[in-house]
Amino acid sequence: MTAEINLDQINKYQKNLDNRKDSKVIERAVTHQGILETSEDFTAESKMAPVFSIDLTTGKVADQKQSGRCWMFAALNTMRIHLMNTYKVADDFELSQNYTNFWDKFEKSNYFLENVLKTADKPLSSRKVAWLMATPQQDGGQWDMLCALIEKYGIVPKSAMPETFNSNRSAQLNKYLNLKLRHDATVLRELVADNASEAKIAETKDTMLNEVYRMLTYALGEPATKFDFEYRDKDHNYHIDAGITPQEFFKTYTIEMLGNVVNGRPVKHLNLEMSDLKKLAIKQLQNGESVWFGSDVGQSSNTKKGIMDTNLYAPDELFDSDLSMSKAERLDYGESLMTHAMVITGVDLVNGQPTKWKVENSWGEKVGTKGYFVMSDDWMNEFVYQFVINKKYLTDAQLDAQKQEPTVLKPWDPMGALA
Structure with a gap:
């Protein structure tokens, strides 16, 4: 039997609220300042000073603008x-995010069309087809996806293929590229339903990819095929x-950075305890190598101040309500998933234990401390989901575990989220 809300209940709730001495004060504060501003704990900010015992020298912070390419920016950074x-290039040197963006969207389009053909015998109402059609392609991705692109297409400096209007502001391109791909899906599914020949289907798909290539070239520019790499190093040579x-x-320039990473191609994760992941990350930082990581950046973070800390806000105290969930529960119930990729470039160790981490973001220099954030160790425990670690830092047991056949997760599993 369905229980409706009745007037007696509402009157009781209002009476309970009226009996709270602080209710009007809290109401005035929250309605004027918002939940986060009202529940912010300023003592937490004082503990997040951007000073670290291990602090790598990095270049100028990049800016992904109005696009969802954080995973790409973080990896290229x-x-x-x-x-x-190695080569003493200038601090403002960047690798071309637009070049890898072009090939990412081209490959994702082909991947989508291939999956349309693989699922053409399933009804549109099936969960797999519905999931596929929900987002034919998008800006997001993971480390291994970028590695696969670079291994196939190479990489170029930003000067060889700079940003365009559509790479900086990807909404229009994504809208019309997805419209085209959904249209193409209807054509391919109809061909399969009509028992068209493999040759006819292949020819049709080839025409579709030709049109995708044209759209991407118009929007992002023609991908570089040859270029001159010229620069003055820090010694002015x-x-x-x-x-x-x-x-x-x-x-010539980047092969060392893509070899021997934990994740293989296709995307593969080694499931470790957070304590083990931290030890590996610290080893990598101590050796002068930064760490790519994926997290749920919107949780308990202040973008303007560049602070990510579980103690930064206390909405549970503000509302006098239990808002606690475990990390596993957040994933299982849709409260959290990996939304953003960044780079760890430092850590503050006290008695050998990490207390806070230095994070290079890709939102430009106007946020945080010239684009750098401070992440508390507790925040890492709760909201970080992936690291990319060089295999040379793994123990023998971890290396053996990495070689095992992986468990294949469903496409909609939260660990498959694209940053």
């Missing part, structure tokens, strides 16, 4: 540190590598 340290390809640039 990790790789450029190697270039800066001039260097030039003329007429090199993206693949040659990758092999």
Whole structure:
């Protein structure tokens, strides 16, 4: 039997509220200032000073603008540190996020069309088809996806393929590319339903990809095939590598940064305790290497101040209501998932234990401390889900575990979220 809300209940709730001496004060504060401002604990901010015992030298913070390419920016920022340290390029040097963005959207389009064909025998009402059609492609991704792109297409400096209006503001491109892909899905599903030949289906799909390539070129620019890499190093010495390809640039300058990572291709995760992941991250930082990580950045964080801390806000105290959930419960009940990728570039160790971490974001220099955030160790425990660690730092037992056949998760599993 369905229980409706009745007037007696409402009167009781209002009476209970009226009996609270602080209710009007809290109501005035929250209605004027909002939940976060009212529940912010300023003592937490004092503990998040941006000072770290291990602090890597990094370049100027990049800015992904109005796009969802944090995973791409974070990975390329990790790789450029190697270039800066080895070749002494300028602090404002960046690898082209637009180049990898072009090929990412092209490959995602093909991946979508292939999955449309694989599921063409299923009804539109099936969960797998509905999940597929919900977002044919998007800006988000994971570390291994970028590695796969770079291994296939190479990489270029930002000067060889700079940002465009549509790479900086991706909403329009995503809208119309997804519209086209959904249209193409109807055509492919109809061909399969009509028992069209494999040759006819392949020809149709090839035409679709040709149109996708044209759309991406108009929106993002023609992808670089050859370019001159010229720069002055920090000692003012001039260097030039003329007429090199993206693949040659990758092999020459960045191959060390993509080899021997924990995650394989396709995306594969090694499930470890947070304490073990922290030890590995600290080892990597101590060796001068930054750490790519994925987290739920919107939880208990202040973007303007650049602070991520579980003690920063106390909405449970404000509302006098139990809002607690375990990390597993947040994932299972849809309260949390990986939403953003960033780079760890430092850590503050007290008696050998981490208390806070330095984080390089990709939202420009106007947030945090010139683009850098401070993440408390407790926040890492609760809201960080992935690290990318070089295999050389793993124990023998962890290496053996990494070699095991993985458990395949459903496409909609929260651990498959794209940052």
